[in-house]
Amino acid sequence: MTDKTILVIGTYDTKDDELGYLAGVIRDQGGRVVTMDVSVLGDPSKPCDFSKHDVAEEGGSSIKAAIDSGNENTAMQIMGQGAALLTARLHREGKIDAMIVLGGTMGTDLALDVCSALPLGVPKYIVSTVSFSPLIPAERLAADTQMILWAGGLYGLNSVCKASLSQAAGAVLGAARAVEPMNQSKPLIGMMSLGKTALRYMVPLKPALEERGFEVAVFHATGMGGRAFESLAAQGAFACVFDFCTQELGNHIQGSNISAGADRLTNAGANGTPQIVAPGCYDLVDVVGWKPIDDKWANHMKHAHNRLLTSIVLQAPETQQIARAHCEQLATAKGPVTMILPEKGLGEWDREGADLHNAEGLAAFLNEIEKSLPANVSAKRIPHHINDAGFAEKALEIFDAWCADGTVKTA
Numbered sequence: 001m002t003d004k005t006i007l008v009i010g011t012y013d014t015k016d017d018e019l020g021y022l023a024g025v026i027r028d029q030g031g032r033v034v035t036m037d038v039s040v041l042g043d044p045s046k047p048c049d050f051s052k053h054d055v056a057e058e059g060g061s062s063i064k065a066a067i068d069s070g071n072e073n074t075a076m077q078i079m080g081q082g083a084a085l086l087t088a089r090l091h092r093e094g095k096i097d098a099m100i101v102l103g104g105t106m107g108t109d110l111a112l113d114v115c116s117a118l119p120l121g122v123p124k125y126i127v128s129t130v131s132f133s134p135l136i137p138a139e140r141l142a143a144d145t146q147m148i149l150w151a152g153g154l155y156g157l158n159s160v161c162k163a164s165l166s167q168a169a170g171a172v173l174g175a176a177r178a179v180e181p182m183n184q185s186k187p188l189i190g191m192m193s194l195g196k197t198a199l200r201y202m203v204p205l206k207p208a209l210e211e212r213g214f215e216v217a218v219f220h221a222t223g224m225g226g227r228a229f230e231s232l233a234a235q236g237a238f239a240c241v242f243d244f245c246t247q248e249l250g251n252h253i254q255g256s257n258i259s260a261g262a263d264r265l266t267n268a269g270a271n272g273t274p275q276i277v278a279p280g281c282y283d284l285v286d287v288v289g290w291k292p293i294d295d296k297w298a299n300h301m302k303h304a305h306n307r308l309l310t311s312i313v314l315q316a317p318e319t320q321q322i323a324r325a326h327c328e329q330l331a332t333a334k335g336p337v338t339m340i341l342p343e344k345g346l347g348e349w350d351r352e353g354a355d356l357h358n359a360e361g362l363a364a365f366l367n368e369i370e371k372s373l374p375a376n377v378s379a380k381r382i383p384h385h386i387n388d389a390g391f392a393e394k395a396l397e398i399f400d401a402w403c404a405d406g407t408v409k410t411a
Contacts, residue, residue, distance in 0.1 A: 059081035103126075187410060189216045192280075205242065246282060286305075293310065
């Protein structure tokens with residue numbers, strides 16, 4: 001088995017023993033280790049491969065500037081910027097295969113920046129005292145970040161702490177050895193959706209696109225799925241996007257925790273990637289199902305999808321707000337954008353006669369889209385539901401035309 005190199009990051013002035021133990025376990029399993037110190041005030045017991053001075057200078061600053069700031073938050077942001085840039089460079093240069101960061105709240109704040117600096121598919125682990133905590137907003141999580149709770153490890157080594165650290169060491173090394181790089185032999189289509197109980201267009205579209213020589217990746221629009229989609233879109237990974245479930249944008253605007261961040265619907269456009277967009281489930285705001293529902297939703301229709309997730313149905317003035325937000329996000333696109341607007345509904349529960357049928361909200365949304373549509377976006381109304389065959393056929397018609405005229409690169 002080819003040895004893999006793991007970057008181990010932490011504040012070596014205060015967590016020297018713990019970081020040394022973590023690195024030792026990786027080495028004992030045959031992995032290689034590169035160390036990076038993100039301390040500010042103190043020094044490690046022995047030099048790291050990349051010192052705190054290296055880190056600060058990579059970000060265009062210095063340890064002196066961090067100390068002179070007199071503010072621990074400012075100081076750690078200096079170190080976070082430098083650590084992110086240095087980690088990204090080490091990966092580009094082929095010097096590391098994966099990374100792991102150890103920390104409390106300060107170290108975790110830094111770790112989130114470092115993880116976001118690495119491409120999707122590079123193993124990235126955070127061992128933290130606040131893993132899975134509501135302190136961590138979804139938009140700060142790189143889509144494939146792995147977190148392990150650092151149990152019993154706030155001050156020094158012990159058997160509880162070692163149980164966490166040894167698992168983390170095995171996990172990051174195992175991931176580095178097992179990860180399968182993305183296959184770039186076929187152009188990739190990025191598609192957003194929900195499960196088949198709500199949206200079903202991917203069932204006919206995926207094989208149809210594969211027959212045309214494309215690979216299709218379908219992302220689950222539940223916050224982190226949108227983060228993964230946007231991350232790859234930002235890297236220019238897609239030949240075209242079929243962004244057919246934009247619900248996360250509404251979640252974000254309405255303050256739901258199930259958010260993909262403020263940049264939803266922007267990254268493909270920033271790269272000029274061709275976009276076919278349909279606002280699937282635009283009128284649903286998902287909230288955490290096991291928490292009390294906010295009083296502001298008292299007069300709204302609701303759907304308890306499971307014990308984790310409840311969907312709120314937006315009313316007409318709210319759907320108009322969501323329509324304007326779609327147009328604002330897409331107005332920044334540098335590439336072609338076509339919106340498909342099904343007149344019969346945009347989610348299975350929204351069909352006429354279904355429990356969440358919302359004719360007034362749909363009409364208000366579609367009219368506001370057309371009223372606010374930016375000049376760079378074209379819109380096509382169709383007399384179908386988003387789950388009807390006619391919708392998939394229209395999407396393929398647009399796509400095939402783009403392939404024929406070279407808008408979508410086929411190889």
